[in-house]
Amino acid sequence: MLPRPGAADLLKMAEQGLQDHVVGTLEGEAKYHTLMALRAIAIAKTELEEGAAADAAELKRIQALYGEPPETVGVDLAAARKRLAADIRARRFAPGTPREVRLLDALTATTATRLRAVNIKYMVRRGRGAESAV
């Protein structure tokens, strides 16, 4: 819709402006709210830059789990997620089976991508535990 610089760059500049010129001058509630806004900007920036590719990768992972042609699983991520959640609830991925291992691989990859976008520090503290567990 807009010419350059585009949404991601505008967010980046807004983030930098707040960090360089505002946060240091604040304390208490004002600082708390500004830091929260900065966190939201950082997450939105990552979503703009990486969201579409991450969604495509997640859809591919779900399609691969079913071993069916992608078009039978569906090409819509929301519908594929819904089917996956329903099949897990219906216990179609029995514990301790290769099918469950593949499921956990897929869920872990998706979750790790999401967590990198919202709170990479949490992963640092975890030492990437979830990814090494499967």
Add this chain to the structure above:
Amino acid sequence: MAATSGNGAERVSLTAQSQAVAEFIAHAAGAKSATVTILNRLGGGAIQENWALDVDVADGPQAGHYEAVLRSDAASGIAESWPRAQEYALIAAAHAAGVTVPQPLWLEPSGAVIGRPFYVMRRAKGIAQGRRLLRSLEDETGDALAQRLGAELAKLHRVRPETAPESLAFLPKVGRDLIAERAAHYRKSLDGLPEPQPVLEWAINRMEDLAPPIETIALAHRDFRTGNYMADNGELSAILDFEFSGWSDPYEDLGWFCARCWRFGAVAREAGGIGTREAFYAGYESGTGQPVDDARVRYWEAVAPIRWAIIALQQGERHASGQERSLDLALTGLRAIECDYDLLAELPMLKKGA
């Protein structure tokens, strides 16, 4: 929960209602008059509003000066959270059991006085906010606090369904099929959310498959964690937030307290981010006279992120649905991703009967 703060309009509105609150307190305290000074809104309530106030009851059996907190419902809540009248009954039961809680003073359940139900309790001194509290503690003080919290929890768990006061009759009964009931409840909660949650669906299955037999049912706090108690110079001053309390396996509280998601980044201090697991267990054992079954704690600890994820998603939905627009709530919703990650890391390692 993360601290929230009210806007200017809310502050003015409660201040403007101080006379109505004073008249209610005078009546409830059997006095001719009382005065109320609203001080400020306190942080730490994502579902409730907490206001500091000073109360002077002029005469009658409860005459005196009270440094107090008025706790009322916020604009919107989540289904699992008790309304104020029930929470008041829970705090009163904990107080009667000798648990260090703010003394409950007066309950206004109808909503007629300020437009929503509220109660007033004594104000405790100290810090509740998790990260601030962690920064203020040395290792030794943290262990002593963890031990004290273990002992307090043991006192709460002495309240049992068969001997409970009539005021707790509203609590739904639970039996040995607690885990199956919990799983059904979680699935129903997920059905109420707009987006499917594959990780949580898998984790709920594991929770059922690995469930230990339930041996005891007691009054559980069900949100017993750092952030929900106050400490003054490292000493416990009050356990707070009984809004989720109910009958459960007492080990649920021990597991919740030790869960990684409630260590506020201090992951090596396994007891609430403040102290060692050993100190916390020792405190609990001093109150029960029984050794802590570590495997049961580990089970509840490993499944704790399921419940926190659902609560976080519901909080996020309060914002996303337009019920209560708040960036704080929106970001709380995203914390469910941390829970997913913990579940995927911890649950594959948990064994049946572990």
